[in-house]
Amino acid sequence: MMIPWGRIESTVYWLTFVAGFIVVAIWESRRPQRDLSSAVTRRWSRHGIILYANMLVSVGLYRASPVIVALAMSHSRFGLLNKPWLPYPVRFIFALLLLDLARYGVHWSYHAVPFLWRFHYVHHSDPDFDLSSGVRAHPIEVALTQGSNLAAVAILAAPPAAVLAAELFSCAQGFFSHANASLPGWLEKPLRWMFVTPDMHRVHHSEEVQEQARNLGEIFPWWDHLFKTYLKAPAAGQDQMLFGIKGIQNDESLKLTFMLLHPFRHQPEEIALQETPVTQHD
Numbered sequence: 377m378m379i380p381w382g383r384i385e386s387t388v389y390w391l392t393f394v395a396g397f398i399v400v401a402i403w404e405s406r407r408p409q410r411d412l413s414s415a416v417t418r419r420w421s422r423h424g425i426i427l428y429a430n431m432l433v434s435v436g437l438y439r440a441s442p443v444i445v446a447l448a449m450s451h452s453r454f455g456l457l458n459k460p461w462l463p464y465p466v467r468f469i470f471a472l473l474l475l476d477l478a479r480y481g482v483h484w485s486y487h488a489v490p491f492l493w494r495f496h497y498v499h500h501s502d503p504d505f506d507l508s509s510g511v512r513a514h515p516i517e518v519a520l521t522q523g524s525n526l527a528a529v530a531i532l533a534a535p536p537a538a539v540l541a542a543e544l545f546s547c548a549q550g551f552f553s554h555a556n557a558s559l560p561g562w563l564e565k566p567l568r569w570m571f572v573t574p575d576m577h578r579v580h581h582s583e584e585v586q587e588q589a590r591n592l593g594e595i596f597p598w599w600d601h602l603f604k605t606y607l608k609a610p611a612a613g614q615d616q617m618l619f620g621i622k623g624i625q626n627d628e629s630l631k632l633t634f635m636l637l638h639p640f641r642h643q644p645e646e647i648a649l650q651e652t653p654v655t656q657h658d
């Protein structure tokens with residue numbers, strides 16, 4: 377029997393999206409970590425419009441989802457993991473790990489390459505940190521991320537079920553890791569050895585450039601440990617740290633015109649900042 381991958385993917389993806397949004401929204405509204413500088417309705421409506429624009433760009437540009445690409449590659453002779461002698465569980469686990477490693481690498485390049493930073497800057501220019509920060513990205517960044525994700529799926533010939541698992545993890549992490557809430561210490565400490573937690577990812581949204589270059593992982597924290605980009609906590613502390621880009625932490629950065637047009641405006645000083653070497657202080 378043929379597995380209807382396309383239908384399964386869209387159904388479970390949206391279920392995960394809605395469930396992830398609702399669970400994190402309830403969590404952070406009941407126990408917010410920090411006060412927000414703008415009204416939640418204003419933040420969520422602006423970021424919701426950006427999310428909608430990004431979905432149109434992503435679907436319209438590629439017309440093929442990661443699982444459909446994986447399905448096409450599974451019938452091909454090519455692909456790093458398309459080896460009949462590799463047991464399926466090994467291919468599944470390797471695919472999940474390598475797809476997350478690829479996302480880490482792409483995120484690293486967004487911070488290291490000035491041209492790419494122009495677009496990723498929009499994600500970081502959020503003056504607050506809550507679940508809606510997770511969907512705030514420039515459409516060109518979304519197009520580049522989705523293109524590199526599809527390329528990684530094709531190069532690996534990752535099993536469709538592993539690609540689906542990676543997509544669902546990534547969707548849930550988009551909300552969870554940007555939660556304006558903290559897990560209790562007894563749970564947070566062990567969990568951050570397995571998954572990127574809100575306390576870990578919050579460091580990455582610091583206004584301090586050196587801290588922005590840390591905690592780049594999306595699903596698993598292991599790449600940050602392996603490549604020495606892990607930082608346990610921000611220097612100013614979780615309750616005092618400031619978010620966003622220094623000098624533009626105001627309501628202006630919630631405007632749609634700012635989020636869409638800023639990458640095309642000249643910003644030499646912001647790019648120069650990215651060339652500051654990262655110092656270890658954890």
Ligand SMILES: [Zn+2]
Nearest residue numbers: 483487496580
């Ligand atoms: Zn980043």
